[in-house]
Amino acid sequence: MIELIDVGLQRGSFRLPATSLKIDARQCCVITGAAGTGKTTIAEALCGLQSIDTGTLLLRDQVANNIPVAQRGIGYLPQDVALFPNMSVSANIGFGLSVNRWPKEKKRARISELADQLQLNELLQRVPRQLSGGQQKRVAMARAIAIFPDIICLDEPFVSLDDDSKTLITDLLSDLRSKSAPTILVVTHQPQWITEISDFEYRVQSRSANTA
Amino acid sequence: MRSYVGISGFAMIASTFLILFARSANQGHDAVVVLCAASLAGPVTELQEAFQSSKLNADGLSIDVLYRGSPELLALHRISGVGDLLIAADVHYHRVFVETEICDAPMPLGKQFPCLIFTSVSEKDALSILNHGGVTTSLPKPQHAAIGRAVAKIVGAQTYQRMLQNARVSRETVTQVATDVSNGVVDVGCAWTTTPRQFSNLKNVVPPHWDQYESQVGVSVFYASQKRAAANAFRKFCASPAGQNIFADHGFSAPTASAKNLASAPQK
Amino acid sequence: MNRSNGPSANSDRRFDAVLIVAAVVFSTVLLALIGANVWVAGLDRIGVWETLKQTEIQQALWLSIGTSVYSTVISLWVGTAIAHLISQRQFWGCRFIDLLMDLPVFLPPLVIGISLLILFRQTPLVWFDEWFHIAFAVPAIIVAQTIVGTAFVYRTMKATFDQHAGRIEGIAETLGASRWQVFSRITLPASKQAIVASIAIAWARAFGEFGPVLVFAGSFRGRTEVLPVSIYLELNSGNVAGAAAISLLMILIAAIVLLLVRFTSRDRFTSRAGSPR
Numbered sequence: 001m002i003e004l005i006d007v008g009l010q011r012g013s014f015r016l017p018a019t020s021l022k023i024d025a026r027q028c029c030v031i032t033g034a035a036g037t038g039k040t041t042i043a044e045a046l047c048g049l050q051s052i053d054t055g056t057l058l059l060r061d062q063v064a065n066n067i068p069v070a071q072r073g074i075g076y077l078p079q080d081v082a083l084f085p086n087m088s089v090s091a092n093i094g095f096g097l098s099v100n101r102w103p104k105e106k107k108r109a110r111i112s113e114l115a116d117q118l119q120l121n122e123l124l125q126r127v128p129r130q131l132s133g134g135q136q137k138r139v140a141m142a143r144a145i146a147i148f149p150d151i152i153c154l155d156e157p158f159v160s161l162d163d164d165s166k167t168l169i170t171d172l173l174s175d176l177r178s179k180s181a182p183t184i185l186v187v188t189h190q191p192q193w194i195t196e197i198s199d200f201e202y203r204v205q206s207r208s209a210n211t212a
Numbered sequence: 213m214r215s216y217v218g219i220s221g222f223a224m225i226a227s228t229f230l231i232l233f234a235r236s237a238n239q240g241h242d243a244v245v246v247l248c249a250a251s252l253a254g255p256v257t258e259l260q261e262a263f264q265s266s267k268l269n270a271d272g273l274s275i276d277v278l279y280r281g282s283p284e285l286l287a288l289h290r291i292s293g294v295g296d297l298l299i300a301a302d303v304h305y306h307r308v309f310v311e312t313e314i315c316d317a318p319m320p321l322g323k324q325f326p327c328l329i330f331t332s333v334s335e336k337d338a339l340s341i342l343n344h345g346g347v348t349t350s351l352p353k354p355q356h357a358a359i360g361r362a363v364a365k366i367v368g369a370q371t372y373q374r375m376l377q378n379a380r381v382s383r384e385t386v387t388q389v390a391t392d393v394s395n396g397v398v399d400v401g402c403a404w405t406t407t408p409r410q411f412s413n414l415k416n417v418v419p420p421h422w423d424q425y426e427s428q429v430g431v432s433v434f435y436a437s438q439k440r441a442a443a444n445a446f447r448k449f450c451a452s453p454a455g456q457n458i459f460a461d462h463g464f465s466a467p468t469a470s471a472k473n474l475a476s477a478p479q480k
Numbered sequence: 481m482n483r484s485n486g487p488s489a490n491s492d493r494r495f496d497a498v499l500i501v502a503a504v505v506f507s508t509v510l511l512a513l514i515g516a517n518v519w520v521a522g523l524d525r526i527g528v529w530e531t532l533k534q535t536e537i538q539q540a541l542w543l544s545i546g547t548s549v550y551s552t553v554i555s556l557w558v559g560t561a562i563a564h565l566i567s568q569r570q571f572w573g574c575r576f577i578d579l580l581m582d583l584p585v586f587l588p589p590l591v592i593g594i595s596l597l598i599l600f601r602q603t604p605l606v607w608f609d610e611w612f613h614i615a616f617a618v619p620a621i622i623v624a625q626t627i628v629g630t631a632f633v634y635r636t637m638k639a640t641f642d643q644h645a646g647r648i649e650g651i652a653e654t655l656g657a658s659r660w661q662v663f664s665r666i667t668l669p670a671s672k673q674a675i676v677a678s679i680a681i682a683w684a685r686a687f688g689e690f691g692p693v694l695v696f697a698g699s700f701r702g703r704t705e706v707l708p709v710s711i712y713l714e715l716n717s718g719n720v721a722g723a724a725a726i727s728l729l730m731i732l733i734a735a736i737v738l739l740l741v742r743f744t745s746r747d748r749f750t751s752r753a754g755s756p757r
Contacts, residue, residue, distance in 0.1 A: 047654050048653075048654070049650045049654070068653075069650065069653035069654055070653045070654075070656050070657060070658060070659075071656075072654070073656070074654060075654075076651065076654040078651055080647075082647055082648050082651045083648075084648055084652070084666055084670070085648070085670060086669040086670050086672070087669075095652065095655055095657070095665075096655035096656055096657075098665075099652075099655060099656050099657040099658070099661050099665075100656050143655070144655075147655070147656065213664030213665065213668060216668065216675075220553045220556070220557065223549050223550075223552075223553050224550060224553050226549070227545070227546040227547070227549035227550040227553075228546070228550065229546075230542045230543070230545055230546030230549070231542070231543060231546035231547060231550070231618055233542055233546075234539040234540075234541075234542035234543035234546060235539070235543070235618065235703065243703070245616070245700075250716055253716065253717050254717070257701075276700040276701075276703055277700070277701065278616075278698050278699060278700060279699065279713070279716060280699075288597075288695075291594075291597055291598055291601055291602060292597050292600075292601035292602075292615055292616070293601060294601075294615070294616050294698065385716065387716045387717065387718060388716070390718055391715065391716075391718050391720065394718060394720075395720060410717060410718045411718050
């Protein structure tokens, strides 16, 4: 489903050494590693937010190096959540549904379903700057999975969450796995929260080890 | 996004209406365009109105006038071809135009003389600017204004250059000079004998011999004009008794020279 | 570290005093400039009335508002489009375009006017002018105003687009949004403040545009006469009080519009108070 073959890139002084990784369909992979080793870069390269200098990226068994971001169909939760500041919470969650032209009724139903699952019901009419960090993360999570993507990429989903919220996310993920069963890639430095549902762990080598 | 498009569209339509509304009184492209020396704004504005309502204007022509310094008018016409008629404060400019085959020989309209203008100082003090007086002056530049050229010719180019260096202000048009004097920015300035008519508080004195330099106001038609018949109709009106009366009202003396004398270049 | 007393408090007070003096002195100068117009106009109230009563001045008023709004709308769309392109895409020549867009801001206005006049009347483009009657007509005013306005819109919008650096735009794309959807639903709404600022500055420039209008559109009474040209014409016929009166009229309109802009720029999201944590 997802395969990175010697993928490497360079941005200024930061260099992602050639990385190879394969995740089969419906698997859940956890990427761990020390800070600054390029975990987030891998996630962004997967979504197309970083272009790849060397190597090959395969998505659904196709070379995806040059597939535009919008056509990759990856539900992405960015590390900095990056909610749309000028939209309400429900518009944020429903953005992917709107641009994919879901009918109004279906869209409303999906938003309320997600709001139930992630306990966002009270917040739907607020704007992002009125939310706490944890609430924002949950909104971004709902936004990422709203259109039932078959690949989900979560960058630090547990940072700045209280334990209840963390459980909420893990429950959601295991629920997803049992129902639509997407391919999941989770970047985190707190793997203990997800070991139960993940299939395997990929550890990004520290830079010194690679460049030496 | 839709709201931006909507607001933009509404603003465009509304402003188009405003522009059309603003212009509804003066209809556009077929107007005869007169390039006119800025100092003649008084009489020419009246001529314009009188012509538009006169029976000589059988075709209902409208007249648009561009008031600038004469050299600037020449430049504008050369660059853009704008203008059907030229009214300059001094036929010297017509000669330049005629020699370069830009316009035909001028028809004289009136006569004026250079003078000194002042408000609060005495006549004697005003005259003292000719020999290092203690008064402040605003003087027209010879290369920009007909009056500057005239005075420079009378007192001598070098003397006038010295006067310009001592002047507090040097200006491009006679009206600017008159405004300076009228506002009390300076004590004395050089202008035409007709200039004080536009300003309630200006007095003037003609220094000895200055009246030997007479400036002929003339009107000619540009060869490039595409409305020569209409332009000629307006020119005829300017030279008619009705037009001449307007010039007389503004202090111009009757012209002395005939059109032939003024033109040194061959007629086309 | 108690900052309310000790030597640091004194130096803070001195620092504030310097700032306050600068603010007060400059505000006084600006008010005095307006006051000077009021004073001159007040000395000749009949003259002022006679001036403002002229149909030409009323036409100039409507023409000024009409053309400035028209050119502001064009400037806004063109400037925003170019700013978005340069900010989002790297291509051969984009640095050059970026530099070029600054040109109208740095050039003396007269240069723009004379260049426009030469372009439309001296080059092969003259057929275009013969066809559409641009030079020495109302379109000339709009063209002149738009050129400078677009440059200002470009500067303002590009600064905003660069600041976002496309982060939320990229996220929107991962959700399947096309570039057009991203632009219309994410970029534009997020740039509302910048758009309002662009409108204000482009309109103000257009409303006060004088040099290029004088050269390119002429100063035909009642035909291509916008308010700054009216001031010039009144001044040239020695009517100082009238010129001051029109200046005051322009100040008044500008003040109303800027207040209006301030009022509408208060975003319904940003004005709502604090977070409910």
